[in-house]
Amino acid sequence: MTEEQLRSLANSIRKPDGAAAARARERQLHLTKPPGSLGMLEDISVRIAAMTGETGPDLSRRTLVVAAADHGVAVEGVSAYPQEVTVQMVRNFLSGGAAINVFSQHGSIDVIVVDAGVAADVGVPPAPGWVVHKIGPGTRNIRKEQAMTRKQAVEAAELGIETTRAAISAGAGLIGTGDMGIANTTSAAAVAAVLTGRSPTEIAGRGTGIPESRLAHKIAVIEDSIALHAPDPADGLAVLAALGGFEIGCLAGVIIAAAAQRVPVVVDGFISTAAALVAARIAPRASSFMIAGHLSAESGHAVMLDELGLEPLLRLGMRLGEGTGAALAMHLVEAASLLVARMATFEQAGVAGAEPESR
C-alpha cells in the first residue's frame, strides 16, 4: 500500500448515517422502558445505527486484533519488565493463558494476534488467528532516532487494514483492538502528547507499574524524544514514524479499515487510544466509528479520549492492555444493539406509556 492509497482509503470513510441514528433514537422512545433509562447503552445503540446504517445490527460475531511489537526505547529503562516479556506474552496469548484469552473466550470473541515487529522470533508458525508480519525487529530508540521510516509507518497501518478486512470478510460485525509491547506506554504517551498538544507530564503514567521516581525519567525520555524529532502534529504518519510503534501503526490501520467498512470498533486503553488518535489524524471521520471500551487507570487516558470526543463504557481501574477493556466492553456494546433489535414496544406489549401530566 502506498501512502496515496492509504489516504484514499481514509477519504473513503463515510459520515455517520444521520437518518439511521434518528430511526434508532425514535425506536428507543417506543421500547418498554422510561425514555433515557438505559443511559449510555441507548446512546451507543444510536451511534451503532449511525455507523452501520442499521437499527440493531447483529454484532454476535466479534473479532479483537491484538497487535504486538517491541520498542527500541525499552533500553532507556522506562518499563518495569525486560523486553523479552513481549515475546513471552505473545507465546502466552497463543497458548491461551493470558487475561485476553480468558476474557475473549468468555465473551465469544475471536482473537487475532499479530506480530507486527516483536524483536525475538516467537517460534510459532502462522495459523488462523496468528499473523506474523514483522515490520522490523522492534522500533529504534526514539530518544536517538526516528522509531521507523515513513514507509514502515504506512506498512504498519496496511498490516492492520489487511487483517481487519479479512476479519470483516469472515463475518465480524464488531472489531476490537488490543496491544502488547514492553515500553509501549512511553511511545504511546509521546504520540499522544504531540497529537493532543499536551505536555508529557499530563499524559504519561506509571505503565506496568514503575515507581514514582522512574516516572520522572520516563517523562524526560518522552520530552527528549519529542524535542529531537518535533514531528508536525497535523501529520499523523509523521508522528507515528517519529515516536510510535509498529503495533500502534497496525492498530491505527485496524481502526481505519473498520471505519471504511462501517463496522464499529471498540478501542481498548492507553496504547489503543494513541493508535486511535493517529487514525483520526489520518482519517478524521474514523472517530465516528470508535467506541471507547474503558477508561484506563493510566493517567492521561482521559485527556486522549476527550480529544476524540469519546466517553468510556467501563471505569474499572484497569491498565493491562491486550484488549482486555475492549473485550469486556464488547459485551455491553452487543447488549446495546440487542435492545433495539429485540425489545418489545409499548404497543406490542400492551403497556401504557407515561401519563401526559407527568411529562
Place this chain on the structure above:
Amino acid sequence: MTEEQLRSLANSIRKPDGAAAARARERQLHLTKPPGSLGMLEDISVRIAAMTGETGPDLSRRTLVVAAADHGVAVEGVSAYPQEVTVQMVRNFLSGGAAINVFSQHGSIDVIVVDAGVAADVGVPPAPGWVVHKIGPGTRNIRKEQAMTRKQAVEAAELGIETTRAAISAGAGLIGTGDMGIANTTSAAAVAAVLTGRSPTEIAGRGTGIPESRLAHKIAVIEDSIALHAPDPADGLAVLAALGGFEIGCLAGVIIAAAAQRVPVVVDGFISTAAALVAARIAPRASSFMIAGHLSAESGHAVMLDELGLEPLLRLGMRLGEGTGAALAMHLVEAASLLVARMATFEQAGVAGAEPESR
C-alpha cells in the same frame, strides 16, 4: 417462617473466609499481568473467594430474581406511569419483551419473576421461572398507613428466601436481584432515608422521569410518611413494614438467603439497594456477600452504596431497574472469577516477572 426463624437464618451467615481471600490475592500476584493491572476485577475475584471459600469458583450458572409488586402510595401521583403498568410489565417479562429479558438471554442468566403483590391478576399460571405469591394486592398508601404488617414483612422476606434456596439448589452459583413496581422509588427512598439517616431530599430522585416540579411533591410524600410512622432505624423489619414494598422485602430475603449459602449476590440499582439496606440491617454480615452491579442515575443511590461500603461495577447512567444493571454486571463478575481460575502464572507461561530494580 416466623420472625424468630428469620433472625436465626440471619445469624447463621458466616464471616467471609479470610484465608480463601488471601489465597486469591496471592494467586493474582503470580498471574501473567502486572500486579493490580485488572483493577476492580482483581478486588472482585478476591471478594468472591472470601464469600465462597473457593479460588475462582464456577459462576457459569446464574439466576436473577425479579420481584414485582404494587404500592399504595401510587395514588399520591409520585410516578410518571399509571399503576397498571406494573402488571403490564410483568406480562412483558413473561413474554420476553423487556430489557431484562434481552440482557439475561444475552448473558445466559436464568430469570425468575416473582409476583410478590401486584395489584391486578397477571393471568398467567405459575410455571418454571414464574412464581405467584401475592403477600397482598399491593401495599397500603404509606402516607396514610403502614405499608404492610410486620408479619407480611417477614412473609415477603420468606418468599425471597424460598425462591433463592430453590435456585441455588438447582445449581445457581451467582444470584442477581431486580424489581418492578410503579411508585417503588418512593417507597425505596423512604426506606433508604431512614436506614441511612439522610434526608429524603438527598435520597429521592426523578424515578421513571417525573418533572422537577413533581419531585418536590414526591419528597413531601416521603417526608410525611416517615414522620407518620417514625420507624426505629435499628429495626430493619419495622422500616420495611412501615415504608417498604412486598418486592423490596422479597429482595431482602433473596440477599439474606444467598449470603446464608455463601453465594455472591449482584445487587441492581436503587430499589434493590434499598432491599440490600434492609437485608444488612436484619443480617449485618449479609453485606459481605453483596456486589454492587451498577451506579444508578437515580440520585441518592451513591449514598446508599456508601452506607453498605460497596463500589459499583458499572456507571452507565442507567435507571431502569428490572435487574438490568445486575444482569450486565454479572458478566464482569464471572470474568473476574475466570481470571483466577484460568489465567496462566508467570511460571507456567515462562514469562519473566518485573525487574527487581523497578519495584
